[in-house]
Amino acid sequence: MSFVLSLKNLLPGTVTNEWLMTQYRLSQEAKYLTQLYNNCANDLYHFLLTMSAPALAEDITQRTWLKVIDNRNKYQVDGTFTGWLFTIGRRLLIDELRKQNRWVELEEATLADAQTTIESGNRSLMRDFDSTLSQLPFLQREAFILRQEGFGIQEICHITSSNTEAVKSRLRYAKNSLRQALGKYHD
Amino acid sequence: MHTNSDETNQMTEQTDQLIDAAYQQRKKQNQAPRKVRSHVLAMAAKKESKTVRFSLHWPLSAAVLSVAVLSLVYMQISISPSQVQSNSPTLLTLHTINIQPEVGYSKQVEYNDLLASFQEKESIYAVTQISARLASIDDTGLAMETCDSQNLLITDELAELMAQNAMLPRELNVGDQVMLALSARGQIVEILSVDKPLQC
Numbered sequence: 233m234s235f236v237l238s239l240k241n242l243l244p245g246t247v248t249n250e251w252l253m254t255q256y257r258l259s260q261e262a263k264y265l266t267q268l269y270n271n272c273a274n275d276l277y278h279f280l281l282t283m284s285a286p287a288l289a290e291d292i293t294q295r296t297w298l299k300v301i302d303n304r305n306k307y308q309v310d311g312t313f314t315g316w317l318f319t320i321g322r323r324l325l326i327d328e329l330r331k332q333n334r335w336v337e338l339e340e341a342t343l344a345d346a347q348t349t350i351e352s353g354n355r356s357l358m359r360d361f362d363s364t365l366s367q368l369p370f371l372q373r374e375a376f377i378l379r380q381e382g383f384g385i386q387e388i389c390h391i392t393s394s395n396t397e398a399v400k401s402r403l404r405y406a407k408n409s410l411r412q413a414l415g416k417y418h419d
Numbered sequence: 420m421h422t423n424s425d426e427t428n429q430m431t432e433q434t435d436q437l438i439d440a441a442y443q444q445r446k447k448q449n450q451a452p453r454k455v456r457s458h459v460l461a462m463a464a465k466k467e468s469k470t471v472r473f474s475l476h477w478p479l480s481a482a483v484l485s486v487a488v489l490s491l492v493y494m495q496i497s498i499s500p501s502q503v504q505s506n507s508p509t510l511l512t513l514h515t516i517n518i519q520p521e522v523g524y525s526k527q528v529e530y531n532d533l534l535a536s537f538q539e540k541e542s543i544y545a546v547t548q549i550s551a552r553l554a555s556i557d558d559t560g561l562a563m564e565t566c567d568s569q570n571l572l573i574t575d576e577l578a579e580l581m582a583q584n585a586m587l588p589r590e591l592n593v594g595d596q597v598m599l600a601l602s603a604r605g606q607i608v609e610i611l612s613v614d615k616p617l618q619c
Contacts, residue, residue: 290455301466411435
C-alpha cells in the first residue's frame with residue numbers, strides 16, 4: 233500500500249531536510265532552521281569556498297541562509313532542500329562576481345588567484361588535489377563539487393541553469409583533470 | 420588487450436576513490452565559520468519572536484470575532500468530496516467543529532487588524548479544529564471517528580500528499596487522538612497528534 237510506504241518515511245530517525253524546511257515554513261520556529269543549518273551549512277560553505285575565496289564564501293553563506301529565512305514561504309516541496317539552498321547560494325555568488333566584474337573572466341577561465349602549477353612528485357596528495365581543483369574552469373569546478381555533494385545530473389542542470397550535455401561534459405573534463413593529477417598516488 | 424582495459428579501469432577506480440577521499444578531507448578542513456552560524460540563528464530567533472503566532476496570541480477580546488469568522492468558515496467550509504470521503508452520508512455536516520481560542524494572550528489586536536491579518540496571511544495556521552480518534556489505517560486511507568461518531572476518511576491519495584508535505588504526524592497508530600486543523604478556507608491544514616484522550 234502506497235500510504236504504508238509513505239508512513240515509513242515518517243518514522244523517527246528519518247527526518248529529512250525537506251520535512252524540516254516545511255515545518256520551518258509553517259511554524260517559523262528557529263529550532264527547525266537550526267537543524268537545517270547543522271545539516272547543510274558546511275556543504276554550502278565548502279561549495280562557495282571552492283568557487284570563490286574565504287571572505288566572499290563566508291559572506292555569501294550568511295546571505296544565503298538569511299534568504300532562506302526571508303523566502304521560507306517560497307520553498308516548494310517538489311525539489312530537494314539542498315538543491316534550493318545551493319541554487320540560492322550560487323545565484324548570490326554569481327551576482328556578487330558580476331558586481332565585481334569577475335564573472336565573465338571566471339565563466340570559462342580559472343581563478344586568477346589560483347594559478348599555481350602542479351609539480352609532480354614532491355607535493356602531497358591534498359595539495360595536488362587542492363591545486364588541480366582550484367585551476368579547473370569555474371563551470372567544471374562547480375559541476376564537480378555539486379556531483380560530489382550528491383546531486384544528480386538533472387539537479388545540477390537546474391542549479392546551474394545548464395543543459396544536460398554541458399553538465400556531463402564539464403564533469404568529464406573535471407574528473408579527467410583530477411585523475412591525471414592524482415593518478416600517480418595509487419599503488 | 421582485455422587485461423589492459425581491466426587494469427585501466429581498476430586504476431581509474433582507484434584514482435576516483437582517492438579523489439573522493441581527498442574531497443571529504445578537504446571538506447573537513449574547511450567548515451563554515453562559527454560566527455556565520457551565530458548570526459544566522461540569531462536572525463531566525465528574531466524572526467520567530469516577531470511572528471504573531473495566530474494560535475498563541477489570539478486576543479481574548481477577539482474571541483467574539485473568532486466566533487463570527489468561524490461561523491463564516493463553518494458555513495463555507497469546503498472539505499470537498501475529492502479531499503475527504505466518508506462511509507457515512509452525514510460526514511459533511513461536521514458537527515464537531517470545536518472552537519478553541521487559546522489562552523495566555525499577550526496583546527490586544529484591533530478588529531480591523533485582525534480581520535486584515537486573517538484575510539491576508541495564508542500562513543495562518545488554523546482557525547478551526549476537529550478532535551478525532553484514528554480508527555483504522557488501511558488501503559482506503561485514514562479512517563477517523565469524531566466525538567459525535569461521525570466518520571472521516573482521509574483517502575490514501577490525500578494522506579500520501581499530506582505526508583509528503585509534512586502535514587501529518589511522523590508516526591500515527593490506530594487509536595491515536597488527533598486534531599484536524601482547518602484553514603480559513605475550510606481546507607485541512609494539518610493533522611496533529613494530541614496527547615490528551617478524546618474528550619467529548
